[in-house]
Amino acid sequence: DSGVTQTPKHLITATGQRVTLRCSPRSGDLSVYWYQQSLDQGLQFLIQYYNGEERAKGNILERFSAQQFPDLHSELNLSSLELGDSALYFCASSFTSVTSSYEQYFGPGTRLTVT
Amino acid sequence: GNSVTQMEGPVTLSEEAFLTINCTYTATGYPSLFWYVQYPGEGLQLLLKATKADDKGSNKGFEATYRKETTSFHLEKGSVQVSDSAVYFCALSVNDMRFGAGTRLTVKP
DSSP states (O other): OOSOEEEOSEEEEOTTOOEEEEEEOOTTOOEEEEEEEETTTEEEEEEEEETTEEEEEOSOOTTEEEEEOTTSOEEEEEOSOOGGGOEEEEEEEESSSOTTTSOOEEOOOEEEEEO | OOEEEEOOSOEEEETTOOEEEOEEEEOSSOOEEEEEEEOTTSOEEEEEEEOSTTOEEEETTEEEEOBTTTTBOOEEESSOOGGGOEEEEEEEESSSEEEOOOEEEEEEO
16 A cells, blocks of 8 residues: 555546546655556656646646645546546655655556546 | 657566566656556556666565666566566656556466
8 A cells, every 4th residue: 555545446437528536645745746547658647746836747638637735635637538538547646846766656546437 | 858668568477487677768867767566456666766877776576777878777586476467667757757668577377
């Protein structure tokens, strides 16, 4: 158990809909990262928040957005969903914003299926 | 840009065989290098890391050495077990984390 929790575990929705994925980081961790894992694209970094502020952006679509709240939990919002958005979405957390030195702890993931 | 290339799988080995999974990288600056492992139905877990050239990371019998001259960070284990069956990801970090495509390892008894 990494200490990172993600809800829901599974989500099935229709094209065009909007969903919210939730992540609670490990106790004491200030950074939250979101990743998308799909069969054709592998594991892709989406976005990082540190202590409530956006710190780094990866291959995140404009239809996707995220935020980190004062209690440090984070939400990833996916809108106007397309079939290609079906994937595993992972959240990870670490103590600092510096990715080079500190381990990232991954949650179990949310499997999103868009039909 | 920064990227990681790792050998394609799947890799199937018999128990107690020697394992090598190749990983090479391209990076500007001085990256830290990582191996993560993903067991079925779980998130990624850090297996080992190295933060500078010639560093060797090791954990649970796995080893990898940061080779700047060959831009490589190959994962090795001398004797694999069935419980090592998983997907292994090589990753680098300069400003953000970049992962390789993953290599699925299956170890048969």
